[in-house]
Amino acid sequence: MKIPELLAPAGNLEKLKIAIDYGADAVYCAGKSFGLRAKADNFTKEELELAIDYAHQRGKKVYLTLNIIAHNSDLDKLRDYLDYIDSIDIDALIVSDPGVLYLIREAGLDIDIHLSTQANTVNWASAKFWEDYGLERLILARELSIAEINEINEKTDIELETFVHGAMCISYSGRCLLSNYMTGRDANRGNCAQPCRWEYNLVENNRPGQFWEIDDDGDRGSYIMNSKDLNLFNYLPAIINAGVDSLKIEGRMKSLNYVATVTSVYRKALDNILVEGEKYQADPELANHLNKISHRPYTTGFYDGQPGKDGQNYSSSSYIRKYRYLGIVKGYLPELGQAIVQVKNKINIGDNIEFFGPGADCFEQKVTNIYSNDGEELDVANHPESIVKIPVSKEISENYIIRRHENEEN
Incomplete structure (x- = not known):
């Protein structure tokens, strides 16, 4: 059985080291610009070079996110940043915008390109398009069932990466305009205000100032866009058998405790699968460690198909902290x-x-x-x-x- 890469988040240099020490095969991170987590600490050029050196000395990889949806005003600065990237030994770039991809090709960078989940790849034909364009990997949209992932794998030869743990977005793989519209903060340029986590009331046009709670069968249902967190720990063998090459953990803005715990748990499970093969059974004691981090209620997302109302948490946007x-x-x-x-x-x-x-x-x-x-x-x-x-x-x-x-x- 081929064990896929375990890919962990790195919001700063300390978290990168923790992720690697706790068993990640690769980490993904951002510089101070052009990534989708502007509020994470992120990496200066000096820190990025230290991170690459730390990872490569241990046989691990570092992927750099350039996955903003770029505006014209971003492009000149991006060209300068690509000149810098060409001088360091980064293992791959994560890109969503075809314009950014165009500039990478224009600059002649000899580097692997991974297509971000922001590009919303949800079918095998799109996957073939990007494969023919010469990309090395697709980070699949979260909105895919295990059956759909398996079909994409069967009809393509490109590497596939999928999320297995962490926060879910109410919009298609993060392509959201709510934050832009409500706060002026552009989610597609890394500055999301997370309005999907806010509490909402109902207002009737002819009664301004009068607010009604949104109820569902007598229970409060005000957090109408608040998704639960993804947890696919119990489904790892099926995901591996679907041909996935990389298992991705969300969480560049999460704590050291989160990064250490989630990375270690999934690393241990993958190691157990390698040893036990078809006899592998998910260890409930190991899975229980995932309940010891700060998290929202868990869901399996789109694993079995379209999630119902159980995929949302209507009562609160707060975390479970045991x-x-x-x-x-x-x-x-x-x-x-x-x-x-x-x-x-x-x-x-x-x-x-x-x-x-x-x-x-x-x-x-x-x-x-x-x-x-x-x-x-x-x-x-x-x-x-x-x-x-x-x-x-x-x-x-x-x-x-x-x-x-x-x-x-x-």
């Missing part, structure tokens, strides 16, 4: 049996905490002592980004995530 991300391990002192921890949220003496690391390695313990970086005993670590030391029950390595159940009483 666990709190407390910090990340920056080192281990074997002579003292202590983890060096960068604090993200408050850690108390007596907390029952969970350590989670690459390979979905997980163990729990109680916090018995906390020491400052200077060795002073503390009752609590409550300064974000501060460095503390915590005794641990087993040897641990850098970049383990620390979290605590939200209902844990201290």
Whole structure:
């Protein structure tokens, strides 16, 4: 069985390193312009070069997003950026706009091109068009069933990439104008205000100022465009058998905890499939880690066909947060049996905490002592980004995530 590439999001350099350390075969990221996540930290030119070096030293790949729908005012700056891209060893460019693709070809860049999901590829004929044009990969629209993906694979020879986890968009693979119309922020140039997550009421034209809640069988239904999050963990064998070459995780604006957990869980599952083959069964304990990150209720999206009303969350746009991300391990002192921890949220003496690391390695313990970086005993670590030391029950390595159940009483 051919195991596909696992492709993880990298909103900044730290998240890129986490994604790779937790098992991603490749990462996708953006520079400071021309990507569709303007509010992510993104990468300066210097950071991008460091990222490429970090990935390539470990045999991993870096894909750069240039997937805005470009206006005339973008093109001269894009030409300059393409000159820079030609000087670095990026593995592929993710593009949606034919005009951007034209400029890449005009510049003579010898680099793989992946067609963004923004291009809305939903049939095999479109896939053949892009294959004949010389592209190396299609990032398929989210609006495809497993049967449709299988048919596209059977009728083409181009690489196929599909989303398996993360946020869903109410519009066709992100081609949305709501944000432009309602806020002036262009979603197709990376600056979406996410109005699909807002709460709405009904107004009748002849009664301005009078608002009615939108109800559905007596329940509140105001968040009429709020999609649940995609989770296809339990369907990996079928997706692999459909001929998909790359499994994509959404989330360049998500936390380190999200990137580490989701990447590690899917990496472990793919490794299990490689070993077990047709005998593979999805591990519910492994899947449960996906419930420990901040997420909306899960859906399988279009996997079995058109989703019904169960694909939306009409009652709220808030996230489910069962666990709190407390910090990340920056080192281990074997002579003292202590983890060096960068604090993200408050850690108390007596907390029952969970350590989670690459390979979905997980163990729990109680916090018995906390020491400052200077060795002073503390009752609590409550300064974000501060460095503390915590005794641990087993040897641990850098970049383990620390979290605590939200209902844990201290």
